[in-house]
Amino acid sequence: MRGRAISVSSGVTIPRFLAGPFGMAISPGSDAAFSSQKSTLSESPRSKKFPLTEEEIFYMNCRAAYLTVFKSSLDNIISKDQLCLALQHAGRNPSQKTINKYWTPQTAKLNFDDFCLILRKEKPTSKAELLKSFKQLDVNDDGSILHTDLYKLLTKRGEKMTREEVNAIINLADVNADGKFDYIKFCKLYMTTNEQCLKTTLEKLEVDSKLRRQQFGSHMEGSPERDPSPVPKPSPRIIRKTDQESFSNKGDTRSSLLTTTREFRTSVSFTITMGANSNQNSKLTEPNSIKEWQCVQSKGCFFLEEDGEIISHQYRMQIAQRSLVYLTIKPLNLSQAEGKPSPWLSVDTALYILKENESQANLQLMCFTELRNREMFGWTGELGPGIYWLIPSTTGCRLKKERKPITEEAQLVYRDETGELFLTKEFRSTLSDIFEVIDLDGNGLLSLEEYNFFELRTSGEKCDEDAWAVCRENFDTKKNELTRQGFMNLNLMEASDGEGDPCDLWVTLHSMGYNKALELTEACPFVIDIYADKCKPRIKTVHMEACSGQLEKAICKSVLNKGDAKVMDGYENIIVHTYKCDTWITSVIENKSDNKVIIHINNELSKNCVNNRGLDIFAVEVAPKSTMVCQHVMPLNERQEWIYYCVYSLIS
Numbered sequence: 311m312r313g314r315a316i317s318v319s320s321g322v323t324i325p326r327f328l329a330g331p332f333g334m335a336i337s338p339g340s341d342a343a344f345s346s347q348k349s350t351l352s353e354s355p356r357s358k359k360f361p362l363t364e365e366e367i368f369y370m371n372c373r374a375a376y377l378t379v380f381k382s383s384l385d386n387i388i389s390k391d392q393l394c395l396a397l398q399h400a401g402r403n404p405s406q407k408t409i410n411k412y413w414t415p416q417t418a419k420l421n422f423d424d425f426c427l428i429l430r431k432e433k434p435t436s437k438a439e440l441l442k443s444f445k446q447l448d449v450n451d452d453g454s455i456l457h458t459d460l461y462k463l464l465t466k467r468g469e470k471m472t473r474e475e476v477n478a479i480i481n482l483a484d485v486n487a488d489g490k491f492d493y494i495k496f497c498k499l500y501m502t503t504n505e506q507c508l509k510t511t512l513e514k515l516e517v518d519s520k521l522r523r524q525q526f527g528s529h530m531e532g533s534p535e536r537d538p539s540p541v542p543k544p545s546p547r548i549i550r551k552t553d554q555e556s557f558s559n560k561g562d563t564r565s566s567l568l569t570t571t572r573e574f575r576t577s578v579s580f581t582i583t584m585g586a587n588s589n590q591n592s593k594l595t596e597p598n599s600i601k602e603w604q605c606v607q608s609k610g611c612f613f614l615e616e617d618g619e620i621i622s623h624q625y626r627m628q629i630a631q632r633s634l635v636y637l638t639i640k641p642l643n644l645s646q647a648e649g650k651p652s653p654w655l656s657v658d659t660a661l662y663i664l665k666e667n668e669s670q671a672n673l674q675l676m677c678f679t680e681l682r683n684r685e686m687f688g689w690t691g692e693l694g695p696g697i698y699w700l701i702p703s704t705t706g707c708r709l710k711k712e713r714k715p716i717t718e719e720a721q722l723v724y725r726d727e728t729g730e731l732f733l734t735k736e737f738r739s740t741l742s743d744i745f746e747v748i749d750l751d752g753n754g755l756l757s758l759e760e761y762n763f764f765e766l767r768t769s770g771e772k773c774d775e776d777a778w779a780v781c782r783e784n785f786d787t788k789k790n791e792l793t794r795q796g797f798m799n800l801n802l803m804e805a806s807d808g809e810g811d812p813c814d815l816w817v818t819l820h821s822m823g824y825n826k827a828l829e830l831t832e833a834c835p836f837v838i839d840i841y842a843d844k845c846k847p848r849i850k851t852v853h854m855e856a857c858s859g860q861l862e863k864a865i866c867k868s869v870l871n872k873g874d875a876k877v878m879d880g881y882e883n884i885i886v887h888t889y890k891c892d893t894w895i896t897s898v899i900e901n902k903s904d905n906k907v908i909i910h911i912n913n914e915l916s917k918n919c920v921n922n923r924g925l926d927i928f929a930v931e932v933a934p935k936s937t938m939v940c941q942h943v944m945p946l947n948e949r950q951e952w953i954y955y956c957v958y959s960l961i962s
Contacts, residue, residue, distance in 0.1 A: 372426045375400035386419040401504045423931045431617030444493035454490040574959035578876045582954040594681035594688045604846040614832040624853040625700040633844035638688035642835035644743040654834040657708045662864040666697040675867045705942035706922035716826040722812040747835040755791035768821040866937040869898040897940040901932040908961040918952040
């Protein structure tokens, strides 16, 4: 049985024992026998003479876990079960929600590169996080939870366990006594087991010389007599900020680049100079007769996940007959309180339009909104009758994790002199803005479908018809839809159920992109307008998921169609494509060869630029016979000239 996890109120998952790290630790005939071997990775001659960088250690751990499940790093993950098992060997504890995030209905396989990216995003649960989540359930503050309470938690919340699974936990002698579950001992046991499993996989990799050669190829198996150059070799994965600084702190930038390029097989560079306010050159204009066209509108939102991934609503559009169509997307202007920042208004937005042919899996890129008028991006053209997918996109250059500390937490609720609970004015204003965002059709009411997108975002669960009927009976509704006042009262009830404790309210607010000062910093609501001259378009929100998959394919195809291409000298199968519009620059790497390649990217000489990766120097792996988006670049300050100078170098 595949291991699963359940969630507690803090969002931290509690592992199931019957698979994953605990299963590996306690099952007969497990790999634990390797723990008796003495030749651990940390004791190897290579690591003693040439200490591994943090990046190399991460990459090695990835391979160790992957090669515990597969014979080769070239093998693909072809099922959810394999993905879950590989993640467990890497010390992760994936919930079903996490698995579904990376294995969507459109996923056929994942490769080793995908696995590494997932491990970067899904950090191991820390002991402190586990203890904090359990402590919320510890009513007596004595380090234990009654079996009756634990049973209710594990069978009623999150990914529900069966009676047999709960009994397996309760019967673990080391962490149970006198009808209580000792979660302090459990956390210690869990972390120790995770560490042991990681040690086991690394030892297996070290013992097997063939697998060790797969680990980094010639990069890791260099001669012991090699010159220990002060400039580290680029890692086959993204180089961290510390590595970036080791390049730039060597004095003259050009000399440091010359030092590193001796390790590259070949390089190609791009230089693009963009003028200040260059977006004025190709301004978006409305068709002259647009007032006579039929229009439909829908709202949505980009949400920034904890791991930096961006998810958003996605749509299906129906055009009944061939029409001239005008589509726009722009950030949604909310009624922010005076003096509060509105950072999402500067976030770039785009809309990719794909036509559905025969099936959802066969989508044809038609166009995307590349023209701009202030914060609005749009496209005008003719579309034939049919079903189209509208996939919103943002480069990620300006929608990033907030770093500034919040000095004072906003108050959400208060009690009057009689003890009655109320929502504060500031919180009511924030809830009103949230209502604006989740009211996708803009009719001033929340349908069950609209409310469920909100529920999926904030709790991971849907509200069924029976629960919705109860909601309609207790809160203000109109035409079977929840009013703004009803939404306010629903949140007041949640606060009352918690006896004024705002903990659950903050979970909702953080999920919607708000910080502790009630500022919207990690989300970007947007509005889509569609006009057609011959028929009324129809639009339906169908998904809210990661901006990847079909979007990645669409971006790659658009860049290959419209961008400039440069072939790596001596390697005609490796091509770097660069697309420039007036707002951003996107680069795509195309690998036509039968082998994966590692490309080193250096943006150090760019001026007034920011990219979506947040690093000037990094490296990417490109799978054989594939294309991948390498980076998006935008100006830091649009009022000033910006220069994109990037060197792409082949490592292997």
